[in-house]
Amino acid sequence: MLPSMENDQKPASSSPPEPRREEAIFDAVLALPPEQRPACLDQACGQDAQLRQRIELLLRSHDQAGEFLEPAPPAGQNRTVLVPTPPSEKPGDIIAHYKIREKLGEGGCGVVYVAEQTEPVRRRVALKVIKLGMDTRSVIARFEAERQALAMMDHPNIARVLDAGATETGRPYFVMELVRGIKITDYCDQNQLNTTQRLALFVQVCHAVQHAHQKGIIHRDIKPSNILVTLHDGVPVPKVIDFGIAKATEGRLTDLTVYTELRQFIGTPAYMSPEQAEMSGLDIDTRSDIYSLGVLLYELLTGRTPFDAQELIRSGLDEMRRTIREKEPQRPSTRLSTMLDAELTTVAKRQSAEPPKLVHFICGDLDWIVMKALEKDRTRRFESASGLALDVERFLKNEPIEARPPSGLYRFQKWVRRNKTAFAAAAAVVAALVLGLGLSLYLFVRERRAHRLEQEARHRAVAAERVQAKLRDQAEKGLVLERQMREMAPITEKFTIAGRLLSQGNMEEAEQVISDIPPTIPQGSILYNALGEVYGRRGEWPAAIRNFNRSVTADPTNHYAYHYLAPLLVQTGDLGAYRKLCERALSQFAETADPTAAERMAKDCLMLPPPADSLERLAKMADIAVAAGPTNPSWPYYMFVKGLAEYRQGHFAGALEWLRKVAAQEGVPARAAQADATLAMAEYQLGQTNAARETLAQGIKIAETELSKPGRIDWNDALIAQFLLREAQALITGTPAPAADGK
Amino acid sequence: MNDVTHLIKAVEHGDPKAAGQLLPLVYDELRKLAASKMANEAPGQTLQPTALVHEAWLRLAGGKDETWDNRAHFFGAAAEAMRRILIENARRKKALRHGAGQAPLDLQELEIAAPAPDDQMLAIDEALNRLAALDNEKAELVKLRYFAGMTIEEAARVLGISEATAKRWWVYARAWLYAEIRPGG
Numbered sequence: 001m002l003p004s005m006e007n008d009q010k011p012a013s014s015s016p017p018e019p020r021r022e023e024a025i026f027d028a029v030l031a032l033p034p035e036q037r038p039a040c041l042d043q044a045c046g047q048d049a050q051l052r053q054r055i056e057l058l059l060r061s062h063d064q065a066g067e068f069l070e071p072a073p074p075a076g077q078n079r080t081v082l083v084p085t086p087p088s089e090k091p092g093d094i095i096a097h098y099k100i101r102e103k104l105g106e107g108g109c110g111v112v113y114v115a116e117q118t119e120p121v122r123r124r125v126a127l128k129v130i131k132l133g134m135d136t137r138s139v140i141a142r143f144e145a146e147r148q149a150l151a152m153m154d155h156p157n158i159a160r161v162l163d164a165g166a167t168e169t170g171r172p173y174f175v176m177e178l179v180r181g182i183k184i185t186d187y188c189d190q191n192q193l194n195t196t197q198r199l200a201l202f203v204q205v206c207h208a209v210q211h212a213h214q215k216g217i218i219h220r221d222i223k224p225s226n227i228l229v230t231l232h233d234g235v236p237v238p239k240v241i242d243f244g245i246a247k248a249t250e251g252r253l254t255d256l257t258v259y260t261e262l263r264q265f266i267g268t269p270a271y272m273s274p275e276q277a278e279m280s281g282l283d284i285d286t287r288s289d290i291y292s293l294g295v296l297l298y299e300l301l302t303g304r305t306p307f308d309a310q311e312l313i314r315s316g317l318d319e320m321r322r323t324i325r326e327k328e329p330q331r332p333s334t335r336l337s338t339m340l341d342a343e344l345t346t347v348a349k350r351q352s353a354e355p356p357k358l359v360h361f362i363c364g365d366l367d368w369i370v371m372k373a374l375e376k377d378r379t380r381r382f383e384s385a386s387g388l389a390l391d392v393e394r395f396l397k398n399e400p401i402e403a404r405p406p407s408g409l410y411r412f413q414k415w416v417r418r419n420k421t422a423f424a425a426a427a428a429v430v431a432a433l434v435l436g437l438g439l440s441l442y443l444f445v446r447e448r449r450a451h452r453l454e455q456e457a458r459h460r461a462v463a464a465e466r467v468q469a470k471l472r473d474q475a476e477k478g479l480v481l482e483r484q485m486r487e488m489a490p491i492t493e494k495f496t497i498a499g500r501l502l503s504q505g506n507m508e509e510a511e512q513v514i515s516d517i518p519p520t521i522p523q524g525s526i527l528y529n530a531l532g533e534v535y536g537r538r539g540e541w542p543a544a545i546r547n548f549n550r551s552v553t554a555d556p557t558n559h560y561a562y563h564y565l566a567p568l569l570v571q572t573g574d575l576g577a578y579r580k581l582c583e584r585a586l587s588q589f590a591e592t593a594d595p596t597a598a599e600r601m602a603k604d605c606l607m608l609p610p611p612a613d614s615l616e617r618l619a620k621m622a623d624i625a626v627a628a629g630p631t632n633p634s635w636p637y638y639m640f641v642k643g644l645a646e647y648r649q650g651h652f653a654g655a656l657e658w659l660r661k662v663a664a665q666e667g668v669p670a671r672a673a674q675a676d677a678t679l680a681m682a683e684y685q686l687g688q689t690n691a692a693r694e695t696l697a698q699g700i701k702i703a704e705t706e707l708s709k710p711g712r713i714d715w716n717d718a719l720i721a722q723f724l725l726r727e728a729q730a731l732i733t734g735t736p737a738p739a740a741d742g743k
Numbered sequence: 744m745n746d747v748t749h750l751i752k753a754v755e756h757g758d759p760k761a762a763g764q765l766l767p768l769v770y771d772e773l774r775k776l777a778a779s780k781m782a783n784e785a786p787g788q789t790l791q792p793t794a795l796v797h798e799a800w801l802r803l804a805g806g807k808d809e810t811w812d813n814r815a816h817f818f819g820a821a822a823e824a825m826r827r828i829l830i831e832n833a834r835r836k837k838a839l840r841h842g843a844g845q846a847p848l849d850l851q852e853l854e855i856a857a858p859a860p861d862d863q864m865l866a867i868d869e870a871l872n873r874l875a876a877l878d879n880e881k882a883e884l885v886k887l888r889y890f891a892g893m894t895i896e897e898a899a900r901v902l903g904i905s906e907a908t909a910k911r912w913w914v915y916a917r918a919w920l921y922a923e924i925r926p927g928g
Contacts, residue, residue: 023915026915026918027911027914027915030914058919061918061921062914062918062921064921064925065917065918065921068917068920068921069867069885069888069917069920315894
């Protein structure tokens with residue numbers, strides 16, 4: 001059964017007499033640049049014409065050998081040296097309702113044709129026939145399982161997958177919207193798009209991927225050849241293709257047979273996330289696509305993938321997986337600056353930039369954004385594709401990005417870049433007046449104040465993103481990740497839209513978008529709170545109340561909304577609703593272990609004299625708060641609520657003691673005014689009338705100078721201060737205080 | 744542990760007879776594996792030789808951490824076995840074409856994708872035999888790369904040479920073989 005073990009060796013017909021010498025000269029000459037070779041040959045071969053002829057033959061052979069004997073073709077190149085399986089379809093063939101026309105392209109796992117659909121509508125489509133010997137039935141079954149979700153995708157930057165089936169020869173095929181474009185990296189290079197233009201295209205890709213994620217579809221194979229750029233009226237439009245196909249054909253990657261399709265598997269290792277490289281097959285979620293987007297961004301910026309595809313393949317399967325899972329890639333700017341000069345010049349030229357400027361532009365923020373998307377640990381990546389897009393957009397607008405922890409200096413640099421002219425002017429003033437750091441610091445602080453509102457709206461947007469992440473985490477914990485995600489899909493999408501609207505300061509539309517989210521979805525509370533806070537800051541009390549009411553309904557266990565709602569209800573004179581809210585807060589939080597929840601709920605219920613039967617429980621809550629001790633950063637707040645509780649219980653001496661300690665602290669104005677009001681009442685009750693008047697005047701002064709400013713973030717605490725001051729004034733001067741409008 | 748792993752262990756312990764027995768066993772293993780795969784594939788599919796070799800190794804090692812030496816012995820034998828299988832296939836097909844015209848191939852026969860057309864395969868093999876007569880180590884390197892799909896690094900380790908050396912040898916051997924079989928060469 002074994003073939004003859006003897007080699008039928010023939011004498012070496014044309015082999016040279018001195019193979020070793022021949023080899024040595026060949027090696028030496030090959031190492032030289034072509035123009036130096038003849039001289040070296042002259043010297044090495046001397047008069048031995050036969051030897052020289054022989055080496056020249058070898059050199060020629062070397063040049064002509066091409067792919068001769070080379071084992072595995074590197075990824076991304078359609079060499080078919082090893083696998084000459086000609087496509088069995090040809091123009092004119094008919095597959096189901098599709099008539100094949102010309103070939104559009106050939107990829108790692110299939111051939112794509114332009115086809116004409118005859119029914120139900122007449123149109124041109126792209127038809128992709130899968131090349132490899134996959135189990136057609138299960139590929140189609142997996143596709144059918146996805147079909148409904150795929151049909152829900154509707155986005156200008158996504159090419160829809162329309163149909164799937166089996167050809168007569170039993171190979172699976174997919175039918176897609178026809179996109180005539182070129183892959184995004186080629187488009188960028190050919191048109192010498194600069195970095196900003198590249199980023200703008202990239203942001204569109206992120207939005208498309210985000211859309212799919214919201215429909216519960218994970219792409220799993222994002223790479224440049226799956227993102228085609230077409231021109232619409234001269235405007236480049238990226239289209240993501242092949243959604244759903246990776247999933248349908250993926251099954252083979254999970255078992256041992258992966259190795260029989262080694263070449264298919266390693267088709268795109270450069271874009272594969274660490275968790276995909278694990279090949280556990282079960283644990284892929286949307287963040288895997290975020291990683292691949294990170295690789296794409298890396299490539300758009302540097303012209304290279306974080307890990308070289310050919311090197312990955314050459315290193316062998318185990319090493320390749322280790323690299324993807326463990327090795328930190330170089331930052332994009334480092335990668336550029338360590339390139340050879342010629343290479344860097346080429347990369348920069350493709351981006352219409354000078355090498356040093358390109359490196360400088362990418363160094364810093366873009367590095368951070370890319371590296372955050374490429375985190376090995378997916379929990380540290382961007383939580384969503386839109387989060388990644390948002391950060392790129394922030395970079396484009398010279399705003400602080402999320403991808404790195406903000407430091408004062410960092411934000412200051414950002415501000416300087418955003419306001420270059422103003423800063424230059426300010427710098428000149430500073431120099432002229434020799435005021436030193438003082439003025440620029442002053443300008444900086446003023447600038448920050450002005451931008452605070454804007455920044456906070458942005459934080460709301462981030463909060464909305466977190467909601468999504470939370471939803472996803474919950475779905476993950478469930479048994480069927482994608483089904484749950486899909487059930488939540490319409491809601492998560494609303495959250496994202498609302499988040500974006502909020503970040504643009506468009507409150508009304510944001511509220512509109514989320515108004516029909518079922519009120520019982522707990523995650524909604526974060527958005528309602530965001531809306532309520534901003535309305536409150538603007539003094540639009542009814543709108544604020546509406547949103548905080550929704551928040552409490554959505555998530556009664558979150559003390560946050562109560563704390564804003566309570567003063568709002570008092571402010572608008574709805575004392576009945578206020579009392580009910582206090583009862584609800586008591587039943588929910590009377591036994592809480594969280595000192596801040598205890599402090600806030602007690603304060604909310606004690607800001608007006610409470611019903612006698614609730615006093616004891618409220619006093620206990622104040623004790624829970626102070627039990628946290630003086631090392632807690634919220635200690636002054638805890639002391640205040642303890643003092644307030646003592647006062648409401650009629651323990652005036654005890655109140656005096658606690659509240660004086662609060663007054664001795666460097667104060668947040670609202671808290672200082674609250675403390676002064678309560679302290680004044682305690683002093684008055686103890687007969688220290690003069691002291692009481694003085695303390696009260698001090699509190700009123702804070703209220704007039706500080707708390708009356710519009711747009712305070714702690715407007716709820718400012719309201720509480722107003723109520724307490726009113727009560728104190730009525731008590732001490734006997735005159736009812738004018739109703740504070742709180743604005 | 745199966746016969747092949749036994750033998751690999753024996754080779755490692757310096758048993759000269761084991762080395763001789765390893766090749767036929769690996770050869771059988773590869774054929775069996777290929778046959779079982781063919782039975783499960785849709786008709787018309789072809790198997791990738793290097794993938795087969797890798798899969799055979801995975802089956803033997805059972806996913807456990809086998810030592811590198813084991814791998815080296817196995818791949819050395821597997822490269823030679825795969826070469827024989829491919830050459831045998833090429834010869835058979837050629838004989839069929841010359842003899843019985845369009846006679847259909849026996850479905851039981853293995854459809855392994857040859858890295859090159861039959862004639863070229865046979866020519867490469869003859870050239871490789873000539874190279875082996877002159878410089879056996881370089882021929883071994885070519886077999887490991889061409890028939891077992893090893894990378895330069897892996898092949899260097901099997902042969903116990905440095906990567907740089909392996910690269911130099913590879914360039915030379917490739918040019919040498921190409922010169923042997925080049926059209927009109």
